[in-house]
Amino acid sequence: DSGVTQTPKHLITATGQRVTLRCSPRSGDLSVYWYQQSLDQGLQFLIQYYNGEERAKGNILERFSAQQFPDLHSELNLSSLELGDSALYFCASSPGGAGVYHEQFFGPGTRLTVL
Amino acid sequence: AQKITQTQPGMFVQEKEAVTLDCTYDTSDQSYGLFWYKQPSSGEMIFLIYQGSYDEQNATEGRYSLNFQKARKSANLVISASQLGDSAMYFCAMRETNTGNQFYFGTGTSLTVIP
Numbered sequence: 001d002s003g004v005t006q007t008p009k010h011l012i013t014a015t016g017q018r019v020t021l022r023c024s025p026r027s028g029d030l031s032v033y034w035y036q037q038s039l040d041q042g043l044q045f046l047i048q049y050y051n052g053e054e055r056a057k058g059n060i061l062e063r064f065s066a067q068q069f070p071d072l073h074s075e076l077n078l079s080s081l082e083l084g085d086s087a088l089y090f091c092a093s094s095p096g097g098a099g100v101y102h103e104q105f106f107g108p109g110t111r112l113t114v115l
Numbered sequence: 116a117q118k119i120t121q122t123q124p125g126m127f128v129q130e131k132e133a134v135t136l137d138c139t140y141d142t143s144d145q146s147y148g149l150f151w152y153k154q155p156s157s158g159e160m161i162f163l164i165y166q167g168s169y170d171e172q173n174a175t176e177g178r179y180s181l182n183f184q185k186a187r188k189s190a191n192l193v194i195s196a197s198q199l200g201d202s203a204m205y206f207c208a209m210r211e212t213n214t215g216n217q218f219y220f221g222t223g224t225s226l227t228v229i230p
Binding site for chain 1: 148150152158159160161162165206214217218219220221222223
């Protein structure tokens, strides 16, 4: 158990809908990262937050948004869902925003299926 | 250019033998970190080992060691005495300072341990 929690574990929804994925980082970790893992595109970095502020942005679509709250939990909002958004969405946390020496700890992931 | 390259989509190893999973990286930064993660079929991402760019000795964690060749920009993972439970996807990742400590992942290598 990495200490990172994600809810829900599974989510099945229809095209055009909106969903929210939730992540609680490990106790004391200030950084939260979101990733999308699909079969054809591997593990794609979406976005990073550090202590409530956006720190880095990767291949995140405009239909997707995220935020980190004062209690450090984070939510990833996916809207106008398309079939291609079906994937495993990971949240990861690490202790600091700066410094390359901290590993990330991954949550169990949320498997999103868009029908 | 790809930040992380894993050229072996699939590897097979006999149980109790050692195996090397290749990883090369691309960075102009002097300060960076290299990581390996394991993803079993259950889906979770498990941190295995870390190597810092300034570390002079190769990192080791139990049966895992990282063969770090800085001049060649390679960070190969060596698993000794393979076990059936080592069958999984293995991802190499890098974190560098000059891109805001973003993590970059390779496409992964699928390792199968044969009894």
